Amino acid sequence: MSLNTFFSRSRIILRSQNSHFKLSQQLFFHSSPKRYSSDAFLLKESGTYAIAHSTPQPPYLQTVYERTHKEYPADGHMMVSQLQGSLLTMLCKVMNASKVLELGCFTGYSALCLAEGIKGNKGRVISCEKDEGFAKVALQNVKETGMDDLVEIRIGDGLNTLQSFEKSTHFDLIFIDANKSGYVNYYETILERDLLSNRGIIVADNALFYGCVQKVPNYDPNAPETSENHIPKGLYDNAKNLHRFNEHVTKDPRTTNLLVPGFDGLMLIRKDS
Incomplete structure (x- = not known):
């Protein structure tokens, strides 16, 4: 076969x-x-x-997930899958995380998955969303689920949000799922401002971006669609930015990283001790 x-x-x-x-x-x-x-x-x-064969998500998470797909059918790809959401919850639990930062909130589903993982730790998830409309929807979802004591929605650019924190602020997990052109700047700002705790990890989503990122080094704009080097025109810029990010992280002696070829590619990063 x-x-x-x-x-x-x-x-x-x-x-x-x-x-x-x-x-x-x-x-x-x-x-x-x-x-x-x-x-x-x-x-x-x-x-x-x-x-x-995975523990089902709580009903409130399933409701937000299904509502998002129903109300935003053309933008559903901006939300993590339920399995990936459960992975974010598990990572928080395994790490015993209490302070979490998310760049790129959309309707709040992933923020709620992260919050589910820190329940009982007296922690908080700060989720940043640049689009005021999406941020309003996320805030509504957070309030309706009764998780507003755990999740704070901030409206604004991701880089500005990172720069607004005191250098004494440390996060156990930072989930990056915002504009792809900003990934390198997010990463550098996190490290330069020491926003990641010594035991913490950065999780960067879409690191393979529809399977296009690995094609960037040999990209040929004139290649036919059947070619191994073809990248759809609408995907190239993001793929190029993500390839730059992957290369940047891999060559950085300050951190250790693992690029997981699951979902749309997850880059896991921790500081070297």
Whole structure:
């Protein structure tokens, strides 16, 4: 069976063409052109199976998730999947985090997932959103779920928000999911202002961006859509910015990083001691 696998956050769709299973499979991230991988762990049942064998999210999180997709059908890609939301909750719990910062709030779903992970720690999630409309919706969702004692929504640019904190402020987890052109500046500001606790981690979303980031070094604007080097015109700028970020982090001796090829790519970063 040759496998054409379409990977969209936690959903995997597989189409079979013949009866022989081959481990060298063609992987598709969302609807982007194909790339090849020797890793055969992304199979048809992975997403559904993983959700079925993970602790369900509380009903209030499921409600916000479903409402967001219903009210913003064209912007649903801006929200993390439920499985990724559960991962954010788990990371906070495993780290025993109490102070969390999010850059890029959208409707507040991911902020609430983070808050679910710090319940009982007398902590707080500060979530920054530049769009006033989305921030208003996020604030409403936070209040309706009764989590306003744990989540603070701030309206404003992510970089300005980072620069507004006192240097004595330290966060256990910083989740970056804002404008992709700002990732390097966010990262540098976090480190320069010492906003990450010694045991803390930065989690940067979309580090692979529809499977386009790894194509940036060999990008050919004239390549046909079937080419390995093709990047859709509307995705190139973000892919280029994220490649710059990935390269910047990887070459930085101040930190240790791990780029996880799951969801849309998660870059995990911690300071070296």
